[in-house]
Amino acid sequence: MVIRAVLWDIDDTLFDYARADLAGMRDHLAAEGLAVGPSADRPGGPAADGDGPGGRSGGFGSVAEALSRWQELTVVHWRRFEAGGVDFQEQRRERVRDFLGREDLGAAEADAWFGRYLAHYEAAWELFPDSVPVLDLLAGDYRHAVLSNSSIHNQERKLRVLGVRDRFEAVVCAAELGFAKPAAEAFHAACAALGLPPHEVAYVGDQPDIDARGAVEAGLLGIWLDRAGTGGRPELTRITDLHQLPPLLGGDTRFGAPDTFR
Numbered sequence: 001m002v003i004r005a006v007l008w009d010i011d012d013t014l015f016d017y018a019r020a021d022l023a024g025m026r027d028h029l030a031a032e033g034l035a036v037g038p039s040a041d042r043p044g045g046p047a048a049d050g051d052g053p054g055g056r057s058g059g060f061g062s063v064a065e066a067l068s069r070w071q072e073l074t075v076v077h078w079r080r081f082e083a084g085g086v087d088f089q090e091q092r093r094e095r096v097r098d099f100l101g102r103e104d105l106g107a108a109e110a111d112a113w114f115g116r117y118l119a120h121y122e123a124a125w126e127l128f129p130d131s132v133p134v135l136d137l138l139a140g141d142y143r144h145a146v147l148s149n150s151s152i153h154n155q156e157r158k159l160r161v162l163g164v165r166d167r168f169e170a171v172v173c174a175a176e177l178g179f180a181k182p183a184a185e186a187f188h189a190a191c192a193a194l195g196l197p198p199h200e201v202a203y204v205g206d207q208p209d210i211d212a213r214g215a216v217e218a219g220l221l222g223i224w225l226d227r228a229g230t231g232g233r234p235e236l237t238r239i240t241d242l243h244q245l246p247p248l249l250g251g252d253t254r255f256g257a258p259d260t261f262r
Contacts (some may be wrong), residue, residue: 003221005143005194007187008168009205010155013225014131024121025067031120032113034066062081062084073098087090088153127162128227134242135167142249144168146205147190149210151175169194171228181205182214191220202249212236223248 011017022037060066077091077098086094091112097103100113108132135144148155159165170193174180177189191198198219205211208224213236214220223245224238231238239245 002077002144002200003202004195005145005202006138006245007145007147007190007201007203007215007220008247009203009207009211009225010146010148012206012227013204013211014127014164015158016126016128016180020121020124020126021071022063022067023124024117025070026063027120027123028117029060029063029066031116034060043209045061048232069100070095076173082180086134087176088151108197122161125158128242132164134245135164137246138249139167143171143194143196145194145213146189147172147181147186149174149186150179166206181216182210183216184214187215187218187220204245208233208236208238 004047008014044065060069073095077086077095080086080094081088081091089111092114093105093107096110096113097105105113138144146155146159148171150173152171152175155173156171159168159171165171170190172186172190172193174186177186179185181187187203188198191201194201202221202223203211203215204223204225205215206225207225208226212222212224212233216236221235224233224236225242226238226240229240237248239248
C-alpha cells in the first residue's frame with residue numbers, strides 16, 4: 001500500500017486538550033470566585049457563600065471534579081446540537097446553566113460567562129512538543145488534512161491560533177458533515193476532500209475505537225496514538241509518540257498492520 005496523505009485528529013493528538021482544559025477550568029474558577037474544596041488542584045480564593053456550581057453549597061470538591069462535570073455536560077449538550085435539537089450558541093448557554101445550577105440565567109449572562117471561560121481555556125492552548133517537528137518531517141512526502149468530531153467554528157480558529165492551519169489542505173468536521181467518527185461516511189468525506197481513495201490515506205488519532213478502528217473499517221490505515229502507553233488492542237497499529245509515525249509510514253504500511261511499538 002502506498003500512503004499519500006495523512007488525516008489528523010486534533011484534540012489530544014496534535015493539541016494538548018486535556019492539559020488546557022484543566023488549566024482553563026482552574027483559572028476560570030479562581031477568577032469567578034467559585035468555591036472548590038481542599039485539594040492539590042485548588043486555585044485559591046475565598047469560599048463562595050450559598051449555592052455553588054451544580055446547586056450545591058460550597059461548590060465542587062476540587063478543580064478535577066468541576067472539570068469532570070463540565071466535560072460530562074459538554075458531551076450531553078454537544079450530542080443535542082449534533083442531533084439538531086439546539087443551535088451552537090444555545091448548547092453553550094445550556095452547558096453554563098447546568099454547570100452553575102442556574103436555569104434562570106439569561107442568554108447574555110450565559111454568553112458572557114462562557115466567553116470568560118474561553119479566555120482562560122485558550123490562554124492555556126499548546127501543541128504537543130512532537131507535533132510541529134513531525135509535521136515538518138512529513139511535509140515533503142505526504143499531503144495533510146484534518147478530520148475532527150467538532151465544528152469548523154472551533155477547529156479552524158484553534159489551528160490558526162496555534163499557527164499550523166496552513167499545514168492542512170482541508171479541515172473537515174462532524175458538525176458540518178452531519179455524521180461523526182467512527183462512521184465510515186466521515187472518513188470518506190475527508191478522503192474526498194483530498195481527492196484520494198481511502199486506501200491511500202492514513203488516519204492518526206488518540207481514540208482506539210473512534211479513530212483507529214473506525215479508520216480501518218472505512219478502508220484507511222488507522223493509527224492509534226497511545227500517548228499514555230496504555231497498550232493492549234494488538235489488532236490496531238499503535239504508536240506512543242508522533243516521532244514513530246514517519247518510519248511507520250515510510251516502511252511497512254500494510255493494511256491493518258499489527259502493533260509494533262509495544
